[in-house]
Amino acid sequence: MFSILALPLLLIALPPRPGWPPGxxxxxxxxxxxxxxxxYRDNGALIGYSVDVLQQIAHAQQWRVQIDLLPWERCLNAVRAGQYxxxxNASDNQQRRRHYLMTRPYYFTHSVYFYSRRxxxxxxxxxxxxxxxYRLCGLFGYNYEPYxxxxxxxxxxxxxxxxxxxxxxxxxxDLFVEKREIIVxxxxxxxxxxxxxxxxxLQQRPLPGVAPTGFHMLISRRIQAAETLHAILEQGLDDMARRGRLTRLLRRYGVENQPIPEGMDRKQQQR
Known part of the structure; x- marks a missing residue:
């Protein structure tokens, strides 16, 4: 089952779960x-590379997936509280490492900066x-620590x-920084x-001195069997990368960069 809720009126903490059985x-x-x-939405349906990745892992486990769209800060706070x-689609920083379990990066983006020729x-x-x-601007709730x-x-x-x-x-x-793939x-x-x-x-230029940015799934530490969920997701991502499924899914959505560069140190990666 796949459903989308834009803004739930009330978030209720999830009950304890001993594990992650089918269903x-x-x-x-x-x-x-x-x-x-x-x-992203297309004719009312929620689609995209990350949606497909999560759905494929969940399908193999026979889980029922629900993805809700919230203001980004509310989403992060709800996961931190165990309500999700x-x-x-989250980048890495020190605070997030403290509050969440983080999967391996399952895609990478490249940073550019924008400025006005006016x-x-x-x-x-x-x-x-x-x-x-320069005077910098950005989006509320986004992660600029990697810069x-x-x-x-x-x-x-x-x-x-x-x-x-x-x-x-x-x-x-004077400028803002963003990921090339996201702007496209x-x-x-x-x-x-x-x-x-x-x-x-409106002009853009590559941002020098920045390695490709890895994006992760953030798992709540407040739910029962969080480590089990983390291990299953990690195994699923490893399997999809090894079989080339991540690359094929990226190409389906017009992204040609390699999702998991071999040997890239996790600390080199940086929403």
């Missing part, structure tokens, strides 16, 4: 603003430290990319974003 419900959440091409089993012909950025020379930035370093007063782009053109900030995904699903990205006044 168990698996409750996951993700960002209500979507995360294409990994999690896991969150999809205010800058170019930006002088050659390394991450150069970001601090050496704290929440105090950015204007986080918006939750949508079109609003970020508007801030650039208005001169309220939103341009495919959001006509407003597609039009904004076609504007020659």
């Amino acid at each position: 168990s419900p698996l409750l996951a959440c993700d960002d209500i603003n979507q995360w294409p091409p990994y999690t 089993h896991l969150a999809l 205010h800058h012909s170019e930006l002088d950025i050659h390394q991450l430290a150069d970001l601090r020379r 050496g930035l704290s929440t105090h370093d950015l204007d986080l007063g918006t939750t949508r990319f079109p609003q970020l782009i508007a801030k650039l053109h208005l001169g309220r900030c 995904g939103f341009s495919l699903t959001d006509p407003e974003m597609n039009a904004l990205l076609r504007d020659p006044q």
Whole structure:
């Protein structure tokens, strides 16, 4: 069974479970603003690479999956409290390691920065430290720690990319950082974003000094058998990577990068 709830009125902590037998419900959440091409709506249906990955692992275990879309911070807090089993599409940081069990990365993205030619012909950025020379903006609830930035370093007063782009053109900030694959995904699903990205006044450049960013599933430490769920998901991801299924799923959604580079240290990876 697969269902979508946009905003539940009440979240109730899950009852203790001794394990994860066939028929168990698996409750996951993700960002209500979507995360294409990994999690997004198409004609009312929730689809995407991450949805397919979770569904395939759950199908092999005969679990019943439910994915709800919430404001991102609410999703993370609900998983932390044990009201959901896991969150999809999360990057790595120290705080999340403390509060959640984290799967291996199951896809990677590449970082770029955007600026407006209405205010800058170019930006002088050659390394991450150069970001601090400019006024930065970002999306509320997103993770900028991999770029050496704290929440105090950015204007986080918006939750949508079109609003970020508007801030650039208005001169309220100089740049924002995002993943290339995510921006392309939103341009495919959001006509407003597609039009904004076609504007020659909006420029993007690769962000130097940043390794590909790994994305994980975050598992609540507050649920019974959390370690068991983590082990099953890890085994499922390992099996899908070994059989080439992760790469094939990525290509289905127009992403050509290798999802699990061999030998990449987990600390090199960085929503």
